[in-house]
Amino acid sequence: MARSKKISPLSSPPSSFDRRGFLKGAAGAAAGAAALIVKPETAAAQEAKEAAEVHRPATPLPGAKQTAAETAPPPKVDVYTTDRPGADYMVDVIKSLGFEYVAANPGSSFRGIHESLLNYGGNKMPELLTCCHEESSVGMAHGYAKIEGKPMMIMAHGTVGLQHASMAIYNAWADRVPVYILLGNILDGTWRRGDVEWNHSVQDAAAMVRDYTKWDDSPVSLAQFGESAVRAYKIAMTPPLEPVVIVADAVLQEEPVPAEDRHTLQVPKLTLPTPPAGDYGAVKQLAGMLVNAENPLIVAGRVARTPDGMKLLVELAELLQAPVLDRRFRMNFPSPHPLYGSGSIASADLILGLEVPDMWSTTHTQTPVNRMGMVSRPITKPGAKVVTIFAGDLFGKSNYQDFGRYDAVDLAIAADAEATLPVLIEECRKLVTPDRKAFFEQRGAKLAEVAKRNRDRDIEQAAWAFDASPVSTSRMAAELWNQLKDEDWSLVSDLTFVSNWPARLWEFNKPYHFIGGHGAYGVGYGAPAAVGAALANKKHGRISVNIQCDGDLNYAPGVLWTAAHHRIPLLSVMHNNRAYHQELMYVEDMAARARRGVETVHIGTAINDPNINYALMAKAYGMYSEGPIDNPNDLGPALKRAIDVVKKGEPAMIDVVTQPR
Amino acid sequence: MRRFLISLALSAAIILPAMCQTGDAASGKKLFLRDGCYECHGYAGQGGAAGARIADIGLNAKGLIAYVRAPAGQMPAYKQQVISDQELTDVWAYLQSLPKAKPAKDIPLLNALKK
16 A cells, blocks of 8 residues: 555554544534543453453452452553544545435444544434445435435445445446445555454455446545545436445544644535536437327336436427336336327337337347247337437446347437436427427327226226235235325335336326336345335435335345334335245246246245244334235235324334235 | 237137136146246236236137147246146136136225226
């Protein structure tokens, strides 16, 4: 490590008691707590007292040697205290970035910042969230960002903590979600004490996740930390939004800031760049294509980066009376809208993909897993044009293959879709003639009929197995909607594993009504993301609802305790189908293909024998719960009781034994 | 969702009224569970995102067997080595025994969704 100035702890001056913010004007209220003054004689006396209390009956009288050791003046030792640890400066920088929360499972490599956040930073802005697993920390930050629109900070060991966190980081990466990751590390080997610190240190901490983070740095001075920490935030929040990593060296955290350096440390100003809008000429060209198309289709991926995104997409769709196929990666478009889901790829002559990460998969079919070979074909009609606006074209990496197959589109606009929509709408508006407007209105009327038919069909389909046990996913969705329809609610879980029933039956029309899904289908995302999103919803008084898959919860169920401990109002409804059901179906496919043993495929895929009682699990973590419920008629009243608990600001869980999908 | 129904719609030969055929519904239920039919189609044959509804689709046993041996879409083919014609006939009998859905208008929670 090229540290210019190595600071010896033994040569450090004794502390003063004043730990006020040492950067004039730094954000946040300093706690003003006194520095920790270690008093060995007092500590030793306390330990002796505690030992005596615990072991009193069996403890013999101390011998002369022990008595002397405990009563004689302590030998002269160098006692190390400080009132200006580098971590305080780091906290000033962190506070300047406006984080509400920092999620962490505690770790010694960032203990300096941990302590400074509490006692120097006052545990406010950010407030520390106690997590039981680093995957939970990142998953919470993932869900939080999709409601709040900005990152949560997480802290982890640069080694074992980051290893725990890595899958969740990959999910956030694939989902284009900013997560601010601060890693502890001891870069200089001569500062490591014993094997734990050696095992918990790494040459290049961020290397393990560099393939799926946007930027990282390992500063070797506090001044560099300040600049890099602010730069990391700026990069995370510039589309495409992605996780970033900043390494906080433990020596920098814990050692005092040399007096001669203090005046040079500043908190750099954060200026977020404006998001990149599409090239004007290309946007004009697209506007012409849209206005002149007979059957345009808008495919929405992660369009709604902010609440404005949904409004803009509605404005464009209504202007053109063009249908929207929502891939449900975000709350892009209101589900009751007559243009929602009323178009098709096959009938469109122009397909506009907005922040769709895998446009090729949207426009092609592929061979099922049980068929010969790998054959694909386009499902677009001959001559159909495909245009994309995609921030992913501005930035990407190669090792992990989340970018999907190359799609030879007709016009690719490398830009943020939401930032581009205002100009696109304006250019379309200029081109709409009265004749085209009349044509659009006719088209819109037909699409509205299709949307109504789709909804009526879904409602009729929901009736199947309505009284069945295990409880059908349509019944679960209908019962939930009955409780939520008059509330200010937010669905903070994915729809994929419940046959999309909420999207088919509920009315999603506010930006926070839905947060999308995993990103990279890394299971274990659901529970922590729901808790994080619910935390963001808390200050708005919304009822957050999480349809929680059983397999997902079992990765890191300790996040239930985090929800209970921090009083995060969240209704979790277990989708307890007692299997890793996607994999169960896949193994079934393999067995049928091999013409053997379809009756064995539950081995390694089912989660039964014994069945897991999630209501008891939730209770163990301090959460209100009911269940398991397998009689559908018991569900509605149980949901009502649980929502009453959530309205009081607490989490609750209803364990429902469900049909597979 | 469409793995069954699309193909059925294309094949007039198997869209026939249910015929009198022998099948043991109790045995069929065991096979339905043992061989994993419920995984995609639900315990009540109601269907879902992974498989079409197979309860009350007006299919005779011969049609069911023909489809299961050579399905379209995502569904894997189930050959004789995996499930026999008689066993499929039992499954068909079980499917015949499943209750039909009420109309949504007769279910208050669903009727409330209609506009």
